[in-house]
Amino acid sequence: MKLSMKRFALALAMAALCHAAAAGDLKISALAADATELDLFSPDADGAYLKSVELSKLKFPIAILEDRNGGFIVRLEGKKYYVNGPDVIANNVYKVTAECDNAFTTSLVGATRGIAGKGC
């Protein structure tokens, strides 16, 4: 029993270490091909555009704080920004498992869309 507990604790520690290493290693290494500036958006839910930074003023790699909805949260000049995933080249791990429903439907509803609609 003691041995099992030790093994379990060791496995837990290794998993924690791996996760920390993975998160720490996430970085943006370059802009997408042909891009000359990096577009920065608000990390808030509205994702509003804030500014663009020229390629010459960027220092790579840029550490990724969070992988969110296909984009990344980064810190530049002390502020957090959201960066659109396709705009950059990063070392994130691509998932091969589809998470969303691939159904194609058209719903005939007898109402006009309100402010917020349905999502998955």
Place this chain on the structure above:
Amino acid sequence: MKRFWVYVLSIMAFAHITLNFSPLGLGDRADKYLQDLFNTYAGSLVYGAPQEDVTILLLTDEALSTHQRGHWPASYDFHGKVLNSLLHEKPRAVFIDFLWLSQRPEAIAAAPRDGDYLIKVLQRYNRASIPVYLSSTPAVEQNWPELNGLVTHVGAELRIDPVDFVSRTYPAALTTEVETPAFRIAREVRPHLFRQRPTEPMDVFWGTSSNKKNSWMKAEEHDADIAKVALYGFSGVKTPVPFNTTLYVRDLLKQVGGTREEVREQAAALMKGKIILYGANLSGVNDLIFTPTRDILPGVYLHAMALDNLLRWGPEYKSATGQGLLANDIWRGLWNLLIVLPVAMLLAFFYRRPDSGTPIPDQGASRVLRSVCIILALACWFAAWGIVEFVYFNVSAGTVAGYLAFLTLGFFLNIIGMADWLMDHVPTWKTKVCCRLARTLGRH
């Protein structure tokens, strides 16, 4: 012999009325319905696979929920983000099927206004020489003066059949200046195809083959039981896996794959050098169309299908009147009658009543067999001419169906009977009237 020609003329007169007019709109309805049947069941045979050059980028509820918290209309910054992601894939041209009617909010402090980023992205398209077409109305142009020179405004109106609400017809232009998206894009992307600017409205032919690139999509199975439809007509509507290659905005913004290389390869296959039609399929936003194949699809698919038709057939796209001589009303009327002439002669010959003194032929099984053979021969005759018209004169299947006048064979035969009756009775009436008149005059 005189009787024979009376038969022929009677049938020709009837054919002229049924083929060139549509009493009570019934002929036209039948034509359209048969056109739809032809499209639904012969679509894969006639049309084949979709064009490789067209991809639909579809905004769905899911992407809106993830990136905009489900709010509609989406912010202009969001559209900018989508279009910028697309720009990395170097498309050939982009059509935006959104009516940008929302007024841009005022800027807060020194922050950019919603829409500034969209303008920035469209300027990038401009620098990359990638044409952008925008669905517009005068209100959109007024709302977005900043877009002049960055986008080409194209018409956003849909045409539906007032009787069954099917979107069959796709106009070439709404006014002399404003063209419809498919015609404008096809003319500019493939200028060698169109020596003259097309003006004739297109009868969109819907592809019905399955598209391997859409195999990831799940949809309701289409009930394609032709026997059922032949007996009872179309029933119910469906949303099938679409014919045109489709990519969700969800997957553009959050790309999924085994490795980065794999993702790049997939993205290039769907977008690099392609004509991208950016549209939406959102709950409660009723930009939906009812197709001739009895499917309900987002409106952007009508533009995609029309564009697919134009890239496939060029100026020889299908229309109600076709091209060449047939587009002229007089020639068309004459052509219709010429096709019916052998039919009229055949019917007149076989269904003529024997002259007096000639023994009455056998009225039994041989007559039935003969009738069946005649009907089959006529079906083949009209089908053959229908194919000639569709393939060589680019007349839509609707007119092909019009030629299926053998369906009105019963009417023809009744006309023969009526002609017989008239020929028998008119002389008698004439004699009676004359005699009565003579008697009356004699009395006075």
